[in-house]
Amino acid sequence: MTSTLPPVPPSLAGRIVGPDDARYERLRHGYVHRGAPAAVLLPEDAAQTAEALAYARSLGSAVSVRSGGHGISGRSTNDGGAVVDLSRLDEVRVLDRARRRIRVGAGARWGRVAQALAPHGLAVSSGDTGDVGVGGLVTAGGMGWLARLHGLTVDHVTAVELVLADGTHVRADAEREPDLFWAVRGAGGNFGAVTAVELRAHETGDVVFANLVFDAGNAAEAAALIEAWGAVLETAPRELTSFLTFMPGGPGRSHVAHVAAVYAGNAEHGAAERTLTPLLGVGPLVRQRAVLAPYPALVPVSGVAHHAQQPLGATRSGLLDHLTADAARAVAEALESGQVLMQQFRSVGGAVNDMDPAATAYAHRTQNFSLMSATVPERESGLDAHWARLAPHLNGLYLSFDTRRGPRVLAEAFPGPVLPRLRALKERYDPENVFDRNFPLK
Ligand SMILES: Cc1cc2nc3c(=O)[nH]c(=O)nc-3n(C[C@H](O)[C@H](O)[C@H](O)COP(=O)(O)OP(=O)(O)OC[C@H]3O[C@@H](n4cnc5c(N)ncnc54)[C@H](O)[C@@H]3O)c2cc1C
Structure with a gap:
């Protein structure tokens, strides 16, 4: 334990890491955000978590809660405060x-x-x-x-x-x-x-995982590809979920589009092939590969320690009901700007929209697509200019993919009656705003 920190309760002995501890370098940062907390607490059960929170609060500065450290919007590290790291509660x-x-x-x-x-x-x-x-x-x-x-x-x-x-x-x-x-x-x-x-x-059981690479050409051709991909997804069976990711090609070079697709139904009798084949036609195909894989193969664990290794630290999120020609054009034009370094669509819809919007605080249940655009923090103003052009086509956002803060972002994340209800509950359960590192509800 660091000598400058107040004594910890006996149950947390050996479970607090300060800057002079050999474990500190592996624990201070997140995947996206850098941090220099005064203490990282490592509880091993619920009772210790309560003690760790009380101790963290007693230090009188920021308190971050961390699970996997991959927060984009939520900040699970801080400077000078305490991090309650729950990675030991992993059963x-x-x-x-x-x-x-x-x-x-x-x-x-x-x-x-x-x-x-x-x-x-x-x-x-x-x-x-x-x-x-x-x-x-x-x-x-x-x-x-x-x-x-x-x-x-x-x-x-x-x-x-x-x-x-x-x-x-x-x-x-x-x-x-x-x-x-x-x-x-x-x-x-x-x-x-x-x-x-x-x-x-x-x-x-096993799922079919397909990776397709397309030459997305110029902005007009990229827009056509977005529209075509959107049309395939809106009419596809629910067993298909797909992501479409663009990397700008740079001056005078073609943009590159990468489609990842999962078919999670019964792959027998050609159903997977029938469902995936329309994706091959959304643009000029450069490469394709499809494998039958166990689901865990799609989400491997790297075990790499965090050192804020994700450089695209400025992101914007938007949800779209449909990928219209105008929306597709607005996204594709940003590829030319040199300001936006990655754009990714995800298909949602299907079972996501079966839920009653009032059932959970995540209330977006009509949209078919999620878009995230990302860049390095130095080009954030360029990203904002792009986002302003895109705004008329968006219907809400997913906070986990957006690094902005403030009332407008909250209103888009929690539409209609959701935000007032959340604020009322915040008064009831956390009147002192202890949990303020996610997105400021107050
Ligand atoms: C590479 C990458 C890929 C991603 N892919 C997806 C994806 O496919 N789908 C998707 O939906 N999201 C995705 N995300 C977003 C991700 O879901 C969120 O960033 C999420 O917050 C990360 O969880 P974590 O526990 O790793 O985060 P942490 O950094 O540990 O926490 C982030 C914030 O979440 C809150 N929090 C964390 N743990 C708890 C807890 N136990 N109790 C209460 N609050 C808590 C805290 O406010 C904290 O500040 C991705 C993020 C990254 C960086």
Whole structure:
């Protein structure tokens, strides 16, 4: 323990890391954000999490809650404050195979969750990256490889266990604390430190994973490709979920489009081929590859320590009902600007839109596509100019993919009655705004 820090309670002895500790370098930063916290606390269970939070608060500066450290919008590290790192709470348990009930610690990575469930023939649709933590994703949404077939991760949460600002450890589900249960599934980072969640997993065997590379040509050709990809996805069976990613080609060179697609239905009798084939025609194909793979292969775990290795630290998120010609043109034109270095569409729709918008604090249930545009922080004003042109085509946003803060962003993330309801609940559960590192609800 660092001598400048006040004494820790006995239960946390050896579980606090300060700057002079050999473990500090591996723990100070996130994947996107750099940090220099005064202390990182490493609780191993819910009781220790409550003690760690109380201790962190007693230091009187910023308190960050961290699960996997992959926060883009949420800041799970800070300068001079405390980080409550839940990575030790990483147990994955099948509670009831017949009912597909599972319990997952908030500190587990989604890749490990996939590995633990696969022998049972189960999976949870999470995201596209195995290193992302359970806690940050399951409290925000969870747009992943199986989104059109199974919906968002929050749609399958049946109970949440969390430490509240007053130190109590509660369980929220449809019967107990139903308001809190609603709020945590979309805005969870504002309400407590989630220690574990229960979910209903899906029966999942091998899936077909296809990677297609296209020469996207100039902006007009790239726009045509976006429209064509969108049209395929809107009419495709739900078993298909796909991402379309653009990298600008640079002056005088073709842009490159990368389509990743997952077919998660029964691949027999040519169904996978029939579903994937229309994607081959969305533009001039350069390369294609499709493999039958177990779901965990789609979300490998790297185990690499965080050192803010993601340079695209400025991102914008928008949701779209349809990929119209005008919207596609606005996205493609940004490829020419040299200001926006990556743009990625994800298909949502399908099962995501089966949910009642009032069922979870993530309330966007009409849109078919999510778009994220990213750049380096030095070019953020160029990204903003692009985003201003795109704004008329957008309908809401997903906070996990947006680095902006402020009231307008919140209003787009939590439309209509959602934001006032969240603010009222924030007064009830966290009146002192202890959990302020996610997005400022107050
Ligand atoms: C490479 C990469 C790929 C991604 N892919 C996807 C994707 O496919 N789909 C998708 O939906 N999202 C994706 N995301 C976004 C990701 O879901 C969010 O950034 C999420 O917050 C990361 O979770 P984490 O636990 O790793 O984050 P952390 O950095 O640990 O936490 C981020 C914030 O979440 C909150 N939080 C974390 N843990 C808890 C907890 N236990 N209780 C309460 N609040 C908590 C805190 O406010 C914290 O500041 C991706 C992000 C990255 C960097």
